[in-house]
Amino acid sequence: MPQPLQHDPRSVPLNGGPEVSSVRKALEILASFSLERPVWTLSALSRHLDLPKSTVHNLLRTLQTFDFVRQDPEARNYRLGPRALEMGLVFARSTEMLAGVRPFLRRLAEHTGETIKMGILSNDRVLIVAAVESAHQLHTRGDTGTRWPLHSTSLGKAILSALPEDEARQMVERYGLPAVTPHTATSWESLERDLRQIRTRGYALDLEENERGVRCVAAPVVDPLRGSIAAISVSGPKVRLEDDRLVQLARDVVAAARSIRAQAQVEES
Amino acid sequence: MPQPLQHDPRSVPLNGGPEVSSVRKALEILASFSLERPVWTLSALSRHLDLPKSTVHNLLRTLQTFDFVRQDPEARNYRLGPRALEMGLVFARSTEMLAGVRPFLRRLAEHTGETIKMGILSNDRVLIVAAVESAHQLHTRGDTGTRWPLHSTSLGKAILSALPEDEARQMVERYGLPAVTPHTATSWESLERDLRQIRTRGYALDLEENERGVRCVAAPVVDPLRGSIAAISVSGPKVRLEDDRLVQLARDVVAAARSIRAQAQVEES
């Protein structure tokens, strides 16, 4: 069963130049809080990040004074603080494309009956920023806040397809191409062939590349001014998404992506 | 005209013990990004925080590698990155009380016809975490992500009323009691009298204490397990919120707060 990604201390991108290591450690602490593991004890963090307890303690104390992290008074364990939410809200509301997408996603969900997700690039993976779940008994989850690999998901591939090729390649190789299912592309060459197709036809497919039995179609949403790139997808069980329906869904997704971009442009006033 | 609060470099709470100063600086950078000022240049940050440009530059570089901050490739200015959103989502979805409140707020908004807000404590102020705006032509804004003083708002006072008295006092005095309008309580003693009343009757009023012509009623929502405290409010123009209607609205708000708490408890499974 594929899992959304937890923070992995190894994989951190380099963008040249020296870093402030104490800040890096503090950010690694922050990044450790995920949907799957929203609560940490000091010692667990210390083991997870392979840092002495006292170091983690110092950093946590500093994070606490800003309410980025909070300590439960009795259980003494740590979780994110309201400051985290504040930053998220500021990001969301100051990013034009994200501001008014929900209605579009909802409409697409109603029209297709399947789960709709929207994702953006975050640290070499796709972060789900908005989702509307299908009403069907059998459906894919739409968990906002989770992160997934670029190379095994339709959202990821859609985003990659809209990126300059060398950037795309760097990102993919920084994270690697693990075989999530037997259908996952595990070499840049095969992925690259896929991306070329995606660019010409305008949408990306995921045929059980990230989870057995699940198919998806995604289209990129590019904000021409300021190069931020998002993607939206329709996903569902293979039994409902046979080949010919997939083509129809692709059309719907591409159309929705276009109208989101159009609306974002209008709002740039 | 009252403004939501920007980050103020001076006012930062102390919780005893030493801090990691480079981390503190990095967090001050993050906290500088607000709804009112979501984009910064390096030099502006350096002036704002009174730090050398090279220092800010180092810190920004580190924040960038984790996608907490992004630099626009051509404009070269900085804004928050997707990682900020991720943290916000993790916080929101791992905080039981916040998970399913929107329907309650929407219902209350429909029933009262006025703007509904929900706020939590963040760094000695109230952070608006969710809101539904009134459909009336004339209405108060519901800007999520903004922060307001504790002593001059109904949300703030409702939260204070649910806190141990000494904690409440510390928070208020850390921030100070500026006179936002002529009706604002400017001494702890007068505020304290107000809080006592709030505790006995269960709701807080704001009679033009934060903005001329605006009245609000708020009730606290306490999560008994794990001491997190929120509040919800109804706010609108004085002309629609005369004395007797306020009493009715107070009843509605208190009832809504109760049902939110009840639902949160159920979900603690």
Add this chain to the structure above:
DNA sequence: TGCGGTGTTCAGCCTGACGGGACGGGCCAT
């Protein structure tokens, strides 16, 4: 062609972050 604005780089000094180790308190099973 300068001037004021931006962001970036570098190297040396000295601070202040780091981490080992000691401490105190719950909790559980012995």
Add this chain to the structure above:
DNA sequence: ATGGCCCGTCCCGTCAGGCTGAACACCGCA
């Protein structure tokens, strides 16, 4: 009770590494 084990907290000596000021490159404007 008693020990073991986990938790978080504290302190202080050491020396890596963060901080900074100055120099630099770039851009747009006058």
